[in-house]
Structures are given as structure tokens and as C-alpha cells.
Amino acid sequence: MKNADTAAINGKPDKLWSKDYIFLMAANFLLYFAECLLLTVLPVYLKQNGAGDFQIGIVAAVFYITSMFMRTLTSKVSARIGRRVLLLLAMFVFACSMVGYYLFAGLTVIIILRLVQGLGFGASTILYGSTVASTISNERMGEGMGFFGLGISVAYVLGPCLGAAAVSQTYFQWVFLLAALFVLLSMLLTCFIKADHFEQSAENQTKDTHWLSDVVEPKVIFESVFILLLGLLMGACDTYVVLYAKQMNITNIFLYFIMTTVAEMSTRIFSGKLYDRKGMNILVIPGTIIGLLSCIAAAHATNLFMLCIFALLYGASIGMIFPVMEASAMKKVSPERRIAANATFYNFLDIGSGMGPLLFGALAQSTGYSNAFSLSGLIFVAMLAIIFFRGIMNRQKRYGNN
Numbered sequence: 291m292k293n294a295d296t297a298a299i300n301g302k303p304d305k306l307w308s309k310d311y312i313f314l315m316a317a318n319f320l321l322y323f324a325e326c327l328l329l330t331v332l333p334v335y336l337k338q339n340g341a342g343d344f345q346i347g348i349v350a351a352v353f354y355i356t357s358m359f360m361r362t363l364t365s366k367v368s369a370r371i372g373r374r375v376l377l378l379l380a381m382f383v384f385a386c387s388m389v390g391y392y393l394f395a396g397l398t399v400i401i402i403l404r405l406v407q408g409l410g411f412g413a414s415t416i417l418y419g420s421t422v423a424s425t426i427s428n429e430r431m432g433e434g435m436g437f438f439g440l441g442i443s444v445a446y447v448l449g450p451c452l453g454a455a456a457v458s459q460t461y462f463q464w465v466f467l468l469a470a471l472f473v474l475l476s477m478l479l480t481c482f483i484k485a486d487h488f489e490q491s492a493e494n495q496t497k498d499t500h501w502l503s504d505v506v507e508p509k510v511i512f513e514s515v516f517i518l519l520l521g522l523l524m525g526a527c528d529t530y531v532v533l534y535a536k537q538m539n540i541t542n543i544f545l546y547f548i549m550t551t552v553a554e555m556s557t558r559i560f561s562g563k564l565y566d567r568k569g570m571n572i573l574v575i576p577g578t579i580i581g582l583l584s585c586i587a588a589a590h591a592t593n594l595f596m597l598c599i600f601a602l603l604y605g606a607s608i609g610m611i612f613p614v615m616e617a618s619a620m621k622k623v624s625p626e627r628r629i630a631a632n633a634t635f636y637n638f639l640d641i642g643s644g645m646g647p648l649l650f651g652a653l654a655q656s657t658g659y660s661n662a663f664s665l666s667g668l669i670f671v672a673m674l675a676i677i678f679f680r681g682i683m684n685r686q687k688r689y690g691n692n
Contacts, residue, residue: 306434311425313483318418319441320476321381324388324469325411326449330532330543331465332391332400334457337533339395347651349397349404350529354644356408361416361633361640368417368629374480377417381477384410388470392463416636420629421483423620429566432617436562439613440555447551451544454532458541507631510619514638516574516676517615519669520608521642523581526650526666527604528643534659540594549601557609565614571677577610578673585667589660607670 336346360380368376387407391400419438426434456462535543561573584603591597616635623631653662 314422317476317479322445324472327469330450330453343655347647350647351644353408354640357412358640360409360412380410380413385470385473392466420632432562432565435617436613450547507634509622513615513619518638518642521639522646525643525646529647550605553602553605554609581607582670588663
């Protein structure tokens with residue numbers, strides 16, 4: 291079977307919504323939905339068992355650390371045993387860790403389970419992302435990755451909303467078993483995706499001769515550094531926004547997740563196509579400014595209305611930045627280097643998402659949540675500085691070539 295890039299070159303219809311694309315999108319959604327269930331449940335679960343803010347940050351961080359570690363091994367392991375086999379094994383490990391949360395409540399055990407879960411999640415997400423890219427032509431990469439990310443956006447509203455409803459009850463550990471069930475459904479969908487997408491990608495991995503080439507793709511360093519910075523805030527928000535809301539005695543926290551996802555989905559719908567036609571800066575610059583405004587709104591939040599304003603700005607910022615950076619990374623490399631590019635991109639995201647809860651947790655514990663959000667605005671100031679200096683360097687290169 292020819293991939294989307296070959297089909298486009300041969301002048302065949304540039305079809306985006308193929309069966310495999312839809313199945314990959316659905317399977318990835320179920321995986322993220324299972325993980326997103328924990329966003330509201332796990333911090334409350336830990337808090338009830340005596341964990342402090344910094345300890346909760348450690349639990350969040352170890353997940354991203356092992357996820358990043360697994361991404362460094364994914365290319366080589368998938369080349370040996372096949373991408374579909376590795377994907378199914380990774381999701382099985384992920385599901386088992388969910389069952390472990392149901393059986394055990396100790397902090398040490400949960401940290402170990404979170405370590406194991408990170409291994410499964412790291413391999414699964416990198417394989418889904420790189421495989422779906424093989425079903426999309428370069429001409430529609432921004433649009434395709436944007437819609438693919440919509441599934442993740444929906445997971446980020448449905449998962450936390452269900453989790454928030456669950457933690458309002460006295461007994462909510464059943465959520466962990468439900469999450470494991472969704473992972474099993476994701477595995478089932480993966481079995482119905484045509485083998486060509488997995489086999490071709492696996493064969494391409496054998497061309498790499500040095501382990502570092504599986505971990506770092508130099509062509510996508512700009513996008514990866516940018517997403518690392520965004521990951522700092524994403525990791526912090528995922529971990530602490532529920533606790534911040536509880537501090538303000540906000541009970542309808544599900545509205546925050548709805549607003550975040552509505553804003554992210556709304557911007558994702560047009561950001562992919564706009565990037566394909568107009569380029570990166572028309573979305574990334576305003577998205578970064580909106581992100582800065584979101585931190586200011588969060589720092590001054592005292593009620594549900596202000597928290598929802600933060601959610602709308604924060605979601606819009608992610609929807610304008612994330613799919614553009616991911617599509618840019620995929621377009622810069624050849625099909626056989628997409629797994630390495632995807633690994634680089636998501637490893638940097640994991641670094642940011644892992645460091646974010648630790649830094650934010652330490653700040654929140656010493657200065658309070660409001661001040662921690664204020665200082666988080668520096669992330670977007672750094673992003674604007676990177677864009678500015680990159681623009682200067684690009685102009686100098688053009689003038690030098692002339």
C-alpha cells in the first residue's frame with residue numbers, strides 16, 4: 291500500500307479521512323481519555339492519603355521522566371519486534387498500572403505505578419503520532435495533525451469532567467478500572483488498522499545506525515524547545531488546577547475543562563489549515579500573547595468566572611501553538627525520520643511537562659498558587675523572545691545568501 295505522500299506525488303486524490311486515519315484518531319483518543327481521567331482523580335486521591343503539593347508534583351514528574359525514557363527506546367525496539375506489537379504491549383502495561391491504582395493506595399506504590407505507566411504511555415503516544423503522519427500528505431499535514439489533536443482535546447474535557455464528578459463521591463476508585471477498560475478498547479481498535487502503516491515504519495527504522503539518531507532529530511529543535519516551554523505550563527495546570535479550584539471553594543470545576551477544550555478545539559479547527567496556507571508566525575505569535583494573558587487571568591482568579599476566562603485563553607493558546615509546532619516538525623523531515631522527529635518533539639514536551647509540576651509545586655507551596663501562576667507568565671515571555679531572535683537569524687541568513 292502506498293502512503294499518503296506517494297499518493298499525492300502520483301496525483302491521486304488527497305484523501306485525509308481514510309479508515310485507518312479515523313481508527314488511529316479514535317484509538318489515540320481512548321488512550322488519552324484514560325490518562326485524562328487521572329488528571330482530576332489522582333491529585334485528590336494523593337491528597338486524601340496525606341501527600342503534599344511537592345509530593346504530588348513528584349508523582350506527576352516521574353510519569354513524564356519514564357515516558358521520555360521510553361521514547362528513546364521506541365525506535366530500536368519497534369524495529370526488532372514490530373510497531374504494532376510494541377504498541378499493544380505498551381498499552382497493556384498502561385492498563386495494568388491503572389488496575390494497580392485500584393488495588394494500592396500507598397504513595398511509594400503509586401510512584402512505582404506511575405513510573406510503569408509512563409513507559410506504556412511514552413511508547414504508545416509516539417507510535418500513534420508517527421503512524422498517523424504516514425496516512426497524511428505533506429500538503430495537508432497541518433490540517434491532518436490538527437484534527438488528530440482534536441481527539442486529544444476532547445479527551446482533555448471528557449476525562450477530567452468525569453473524574454471531577456467521581457471525586458465528588460465518597461468512593462471513586464472505580465475510575466481506575468474504567469480507565470483500564472478504555473485502554474483495552476484502544477488496543478482492540480489498533481488491531482483493525484492495516485499492517486502496512488506499521489510494517490513500513492518499522493522497516494525504515496533499520497536505516498539509523500546510532501542510538502542518538504533515534505532520540506534527537508536536529509531539524510526539529512526549534513519546535514521542540516518551544517513545546518518544552520509550553521509543556522511547563524501544561525504539566526502544572528494538569529496537576530494543580532483542581533487543587534487551586536478547591537482552595538477557592540469552586541465546586542463546578544468541570545466547567546474549566548469544558549471551556550479549555552472548547553477554546554482549544556475551536557482554534558485547532560482553523561489553525562491547521564491556516565498554517566498550511568500562511569505559515570507559522572500568523573498563529574504562534576498571537577497564540578503566545580494569548581498564553582501570557584491566560585497566566586495573568588489565572589493569577590487574579592478568585593471565582594469560577596475568572597477561572598473560566600483563564601481556561602478560554604489557555605485553551606486558545608494551546609490550540610494555536612501545539613498543532614502548528616507538531617505539523618512543522620513532521621513536514622521538516624522525510625517519512626523515515628518521522629519517528630525520530632516525533633520522539634524529539636514529545637521528549638522535549640515530556641521534559642517540560644515533568645519539570646512544570648515540580649517547579650510550580652515548589653512555588654505554590656512557598657508563595658501560593660496565585661503567585662505561581664504570575665511567574666508562569668515568564669514562560670510566554672521566553673517564547674516571544676525565541677520567536678524574535680529566530681526572525682532576526684532568518685533575515686540575516688537571507689541577506690547573507692543574497
